[in-house]
Amino acid sequence: MIEVYYAEDDETIGKSVKEYLEQQNCKVTVFDRIADVKKALIGHLPTIVLLDWNMPDGQGSELCLWIRERWITLPIVYLTVRGDSHDIVTGFQNGADDYVVKPFDLAVLYSRILALLRRTEGVTHTKLFCDDLMLDKEKTAVYNGQKEIVVSQPEYRILLILMENKGKTITRNQLLEQVWDRSGNYVNDNTLTVTMKRLREKLNHPACLKTIRSFGYRMEDTQ
Structure with missing residues (x-):
């Protein structure tokens, strides 16, 4: 419809x-x-x-x-x-x-x-939005407003998963499994914490990226 x-x-x-x-x-x-x-x-x-x-x-x-x-x-x-x-x-x-x-x-x-x-x-399916953030799946690029933000592969994967599931809380275990374990690379829980911290800093601490304490993370529009 x-x-x-x-x-x-x-x-x-x-x-x-x-x-x-x-x-x-x-x-x-x-x-x-x-x-x-x-x-x-x-x-x-x-x-x-x-x-x-x-x-x-x-x-x-x-x-x-x-x-x-x-x-x-x-x-x-x-x-x-x-x-x-x-x-x-x-x-x-x-x-x-x-x-x-x-x-x-x-x-x-x-x-x-x-x-x-x-x-x-099909255009909207290649671009994901949350507040001023935009993830372009076709270009594998992340933007904050009109500015492109350089992110690492794990940072991009985390953001992609959260934005594809906007409004839903994704657990830390789900992110660890989908970002690292699929490649056969075992990492400890602290790796996710550090990666998320760097991602937040690069994105200028967006309000739409929320931490659900002791559980995981969620993206949701706030503007």
């Missing part, structure tokens, strides 16, 4: 888009304030975000930039009231993937959503 977050302060438009997309088996949540969209995104990421250009508490371009600083691959479509080249250019500069000009045919909007998701299919 396609899950849509839609920032739209016009109740009539928001209702019609929601009703139509839900008929197409989408799940749609409409927000009339940018602040509410941010709060929802921090708790859960949808499949795609639709952004109205003008909102009561700001512009869609501002929200788009905020999203892109945190979730690079989340698909975003602008809904602008006119084919204003300035709006469109600004939107793409701030990270939008596509735009639809109001008034629009609902079937056209839905087809554009499907087309965008086809283009981006």
Whole structure:
């Protein structure tokens, strides 16, 4: 099911888009304030975000930039009231993937959503996110914001396991087995402690990487 977050302060438009997309088996949540969209995104990421250009508490371009600083691959479509080249250019500069000009045919909007998701299919599966951290599995690289962080192979494996299981607590024994024992290298428990300490320091002690005392570790979004 396609899950849509839609920032739209016009109740009539928001209702019609929601009703139509839900008929197409989408799940749609409409927000009339940018602040509410941010709060929802921090708790859960949808499949795609639709952004109205003008909102009561700001512009869609501002929200788009905020999203892109945190979730690079989340698909975003602008809904602008006119084919204003300035709006469109600004939107793409701030990270939008596509735009639809109001008034629009609902079937056209839905087809554009499907087309965008086809283009981006698989991209999100190669990139894992937690707060400002991003792990790119295709490049075998770790980023804190826009800065790439150089990590060792064990540090990368630890972060990969935790981010692939975001929200779940992974025990110390599980990490020891999956990071070291699979290679036939026996290590003691202190090796994990030291490796985790170095990883935290390299990542500037992120709040999203939590220690569950006497048990293990967990990654979870805090922003």
